[in-house]
Amino acid sequence: MTTIDAPAATFDSLDPATGAVVGTHPIHDAAAVQDAVDRARAETAYWQGLGFDGRKKSLVRWRKLIARRMEELAALMARETGKPAGDALLETALAVDHLAWAGSHAEKVLKRRSVSPGLLMVNQAASVEYRPLGVVGVIGPWNYPVFTPMGSIAYALAAGNTVVFKPSEYTPGVGEWLAKTFLEAVGRPVLQVVTGYGETGAALTAAGVDKVAFTGSTATGKRVMAACAETLTPVVIEAGGKDALIVADDADLDEAADAALWGAAANAGQTCAGVERVYVHDRVYDAFLERLVRQAKELEAKPGGQVGPITMPSQVDIIRRHIDDALARGGRALVGGPVPEGARFVQPTVLVDVPEDSLAQQDETFGPTVTVTRVKDMDDAIARANGTRYALGSTVFSKDHGMEIAQRLKAGMTAINGVISFAGIPTLPFGGVGDSGFGRIHGPDGLREFTYPHAIARQRFKPAIALTTFRRTAKEEKQLTRVVRGLYGRGRA
Structure with missing residues (x-):
């Protein structure tokens, strides 16, 4: 098992109902966070090499493990957040359901598919697929410390990315539990966790990840965006609401x-x-x-x-x-x-x-x-x-x-x-607009959120009218004009 060296500094997670210490966790500094991202980067070839079917099988093993130990996770969640045990169980159940959907539908949503080339480019075969970005950094909230970050973690993993997860400082034990059970189920540190305060999250945004998925307040979301802008790192922001x-x-x-x-x-x-x-x-x-x-x-x-x-x-x-x-x-x-x-x-x-x-x-x-x-x-x-x-x-x-x-x-x-x-x-996308953020988790949109589209145009036969060449003639340009006018210019506007 590969682990991040624990720093000397630690912090406690507390039971909000009583103030009792639930657990003690390391404060990962910028160097430790960078180490985690580098380790995740080293795992991308393995994880992507499994293909959709191999990743699905890995996520099924993780899903089954979580399902068998739901009460354990819910009890930890209840202690760290103070929420009733029944609510924590419901949250865990929903997260497992989303994990199952993401793993079983990633191939259908993301695999290469043919698209229409249009009338003017009919000599081309056109296709698009959605490729994993690489390493995704997930900064999670404390209010739903399993369900909400899993909306990014599960979908990013299913899409072929490795993940470094920074849970809230109020629920670090939950984040560590998820990473440990993933390692137990899969055997590779494809999902890693770093714990600490805001500085740890800031270090994650600056550590060279390929996308950041953030859930939290609008004000903090703006700071995350500003930090990511320095390196043109894309973000998905799930911020506040006033529903x-x-x-x-x-x-x-x-x-x-x-x-x-x-x-x-x-x-x-x-x-x-x-x-x-x-x-x-x-x-x-x-x-x-x-x-x-x-x-x-x-x-x-x-x-x-x-x-x-x-x-x-x-x-x-x-x-x-x-x-x-x-x-x-x-x-x-x-x-x-x-x-x-x-x-x-x-x-x-x-x-x-x-x-x-x-x-x-x-x-x-x-x-x-x-x-x-x-x-x-x-x-x-x-x-x-x-x-x-x-x-x-x-x-x-x-x-x-x-x-x-x-x-x-x-x-x-x-x-x-x-x-x-x-x-x-x-199957439904989750996210907002305005000060509630942008981007989507869940559903097909949530899978595509952690990918980039790769388009391919392949010539099947030579075009009737050569367009993309310096050999194009005035006669061909007139033919093009007649074709476009005939296709799109008839009738009254």
């Missing part, structure tokens, strides 16, 4: 309220594509709100409960500031309220009468809070839903007009009569 849920007047209100609460408070609200704003048609506003408030009052953030602690201590201050700003500007908390100093848990909070330009409506809160706003019609709801600089996910509840409303939303993804369902479907 809206729209409730039409024909919605199933019980289901809509349940989805709004789960979307807002699951994982203690620490979900980039979670529900932070709800816009409800005037006709059903009161009935919806009654259901949401009743359900929210039955939910409590506490040790061993369905809502866990806030994983990153500094996030508590952001949540507190957003709630305080909403209340100071005329908003009301029907459930929950101001966050006490020193709190590790934030109670589910339902805010109403919150101004549209407030922090709670415009900035990512990343806590178990939700604003509920009355709207006169769906035009009003859509305008408000589209009214932030974020555009990641969205949700619509309507029995008859879901598609009509969804198609007018500015967002990378939309769920109709469900919540965040798009994330669990391996």
Whole structure:
């Protein structure tokens, strides 16, 4: 087994509910990160040489190992993040499903295929394939430390790349577990992990990787982009969100309220594509709100409960500031309220009468809070839903007009009569626009994200009209003009 020499400096991962030490991990400096990238580079010939079928078999072995040890991974995840064990199991299951899809569909999506050469180049045979980039650096988040980075890791590996993974400093144990189990299943360090703080991630962006996949805040994503720009290293950025849920007047209100609460408070609200704003048609506003408030009052953030602690201590201050700003500007908390100093848990909070330009409506809160706003019609709801600089996910509840409303939303993804369902479907791309980032993980787009297209044009027979030669004559140019005019210039504009 090849390992990176552990540096003297270490750091602890902590249980956010208690502050207890979960594990101690090395802080990899720039030299150690470069060593990891060099080792990954040395593995590219082996990994690419396996071909699609060989990589599929390797990923199947890894998938089976993870599936057999799901409870072990989920328990570690729950300790490092504080999320309920059941939520950690669900996250692991979804990650395994995506791993299975990526490994089994990479060949179909990426292999060389014929494409039409067009009428003017009919003498050519045209084809394109998608080739692996080489070494992909993945910088993962702490809120979904398995599912989210695996959306890059699994797809990059299936596409033929080797990977160096830098997990969040809050969940380093999860990252190490993934790399160790991969080595156990495959026997080669095709997937490696480096741990540490922001400096370790910065070192990864400067270590000569062929692409960086980053998930985190918009502000940090901008810094990652700036660093990668120095070497023209391409990036895929999955940043923040301020996702809206729209409730039409024909919605199933019980289901809509349940989805709004789960979307807002699951994982203690620490979900980039979670529900932070709800816009409800005037006709059903009161009935919806009654259901949401009743359900929210039955939910409590506490040790061993369905809502866990806030994983990153500094996030508590952001949540507190957003709630305080909403209340100071005329908003009301029907459930929950101001966050006490020193709190590790934030109670589910339902805010109403919150101004549209407030922090709670415009900035990512990343806590178990939700604003509920009355709207006169769906035009009003859509305008408000589209009214932030974020555009990641969205949700619509309507029995008859879901598609009509969804198609007018500015967002990378939309769920109709469900919540965040798009994330669990391996065939759908996941990602946003605007301050929510760009590029895609998951699905065929996610496989192609970690490749470059290689196009080939092969002459099958000599052309009727020679175009790409200095021997081209004026007569042939006139023939070309007649052909183009005949093909594309007939009829009225």
